[in-house]
Amino acid sequence: MFKKLLFVILIFCLFNNPIVSQELSDGLYSNKYALVIGINKYSGAFHPLEYAVSDAQAITETLQKRGFSVKTLIDEQATKENIIRYLQRIRLIAEKDDLIIMYFSGHGHTALNAKREEQGYLIPFGHKSAVDMEDALSMEIFKEIADTRRNNQTLFLVDACYSGYGLKKGVSISKPDKFTSDYARKFVSLPAVQILTAGQKNEQAVEYKGFGIFTYYLLDAINGGADYERAGLVTASDIASYCRKKVTEATFLKQTPQFGWLDGGGEIVFSLADNQQQAVDIDSMIQQKMYVSKLDLEKEYAEINLLNEACKYNEAEARLIQLSERIDDSDDDDNYKINYELASIYSKTGKYNLG
Numbered sequence: 288m289f290k291k292l293l294f295v296i297l298i299f300c301l302f303n304n305p306i307v308s309q310e311l312s313d314g315l316y317s318n319k320y321a322l323v324i325g326i327n328k329y330s331g332a333f334h335p336l337e338y339a340v341s342d343a344q345a346i347t348e349t350l351q352k353r354g355f356s357v358k359t360l361i362d363e364q365a366t367k368e369n370i371i372r373y374l375q376r377i378r379l380i381a382e383k384d385d386l387i388i389m390y391f392s393g394h395g396h397t398a399l400n401a402k403r404e405e406q407g408y409l410i411p412f413g414h415k416s417a418v419d420m421e422d423a424l425s426m427e428i429f430k431e432i433a434d435t436r437r438n439n440q441t442l443f444l445v446d447a448c449y450s451g452y453g454l455k456k457g458v459s460i461s462k463p464d465k466f467t468s469d470y471a472r473k474f475v476s477l478p479a480v481q482i483l484t485a486g487q488k489n490e491q492a493v494e495y496k497g498f499g500i501f502t503y504y505l506l507d508a509i510n511g512g513a514d515y516e517r518a519g520l521v522t523a524s525d526i527a528s529y530c531r532k533k534v535t536e537a538t539f540l541k542q543t544p545q546f547g548w549l550d551g552g553g554e555i556v557f558s559l560a561d562n563q564q565q566a567v568d569i570d571s572m573i574q575q576k577m578y579v580s581k582l583d584l585e586k587e588y589a590e591i592n593l594l595n596e597a598c599k600y601n602e603a604e605a606r607l608i609q610l611s612e613r614i615d616d617s618d619d620d621d622n623y624k625i626n627y628e629l630a631s632i633y634s635k636t637g638k639y640n641l642g
Contacts, residue, residue, distance in 0.1 A: 317384040319355040326393035331415025339392040342502040356567040367411040387441045395447030397488035407449045433480040448486035477553025486542040504533040523555040
């Protein structure tokens with residue numbers, strides 16, 4: 288009798304607890320970075336929020352447990368300039384096999400752009416107008432920053448309701464019945480820029496149990512709720528499907544999360560296993576990566592000159608642009624030299640010939 292009971296308990300544990308192999312939990316991405324933003328303090332056309340900051344703090348804690356190095360911007364820290372600066376610099380330190388996530392909790396807005404087309408915006412700290420969107424964050428900015436030629440996979444998670452961000456259906460691989468390491472690696476090997484938002488324009492973001500309802504179910508999904516197969520892994524599509532079902536039902540169709548691809552056709556994959564790897568201080572990494580010694584600069588210039596002499600102008604241009612990202616904005620001499628060299632290349636190739 289005891290043996291039979293022990294067997295039943297063992298079977299129950301096997302089927303109700305995700306087992307993630309070391310190979311899967313640690314081998315999907317080389318590094319994982321996240322920029323997490325929460326803004327309660329709004330004024331002007333946008334009323335203050337109650338739970339955006341606590342939502343961001345909960346997301347930060349969860350992602351850190353999953354092995355992410357996280358930079359969190361709260362209220363006054365979350366200006367347009369700061370958000371763009373950190374996104375660009377995280378992109379700079381990230382390599383091809385790394386994952387980047389940006390989570391935003393705050394106001395979203397839909398307005399007409401200069402072409403009279405609907406454009407989605409995120410409202411940073413300090414922005415007050417519902418008409419003039421110059422100081423808001425358009426989705427075009429995020430499309431430009433999330434360049435799949437440099438970083439393979441980027442996921443935007445947005446607890447705000449708005450539209451006009453040009454989603455498309457991914458041409459991703461269909462998920463197999465058994466999610467093995469080979470399939471998981473195939474998913475993450477393809478470029479993908481995916482976005483999941485809390486709802487559409489004119490929908491009111493609902494608060495629930497001390498959270499925005501979208502973030503409440505997002506956390507539930509990342510913590511295993513979306514792992515229907517008990518595989519210890521969930522894709523961004525799994526998370527989106529879970530959040531859309533739960534949020535739509537809980538709000539009686541008043542809030543409908545939206546999901547899709549901004550670029551690429553791959554699929555981002557989350558491991559549900561807690562990762563004890565020491566988180567990296569993003570500010571220190573940025574400072575280290577952006578520091579270029581004078582000796583390194585001279586070596587770079589010499590190699591770029593060789594590329595120019597060999598008429599390999601595209602390679603020379605790419606090296607100069609990479610180098611410009613690592614030079615501090617206040618370094619006038621080197622910034623001038625890089626711009627001069629780029630202008631020389633454009634003059635030779637006629638790339639930006641304005642006639």
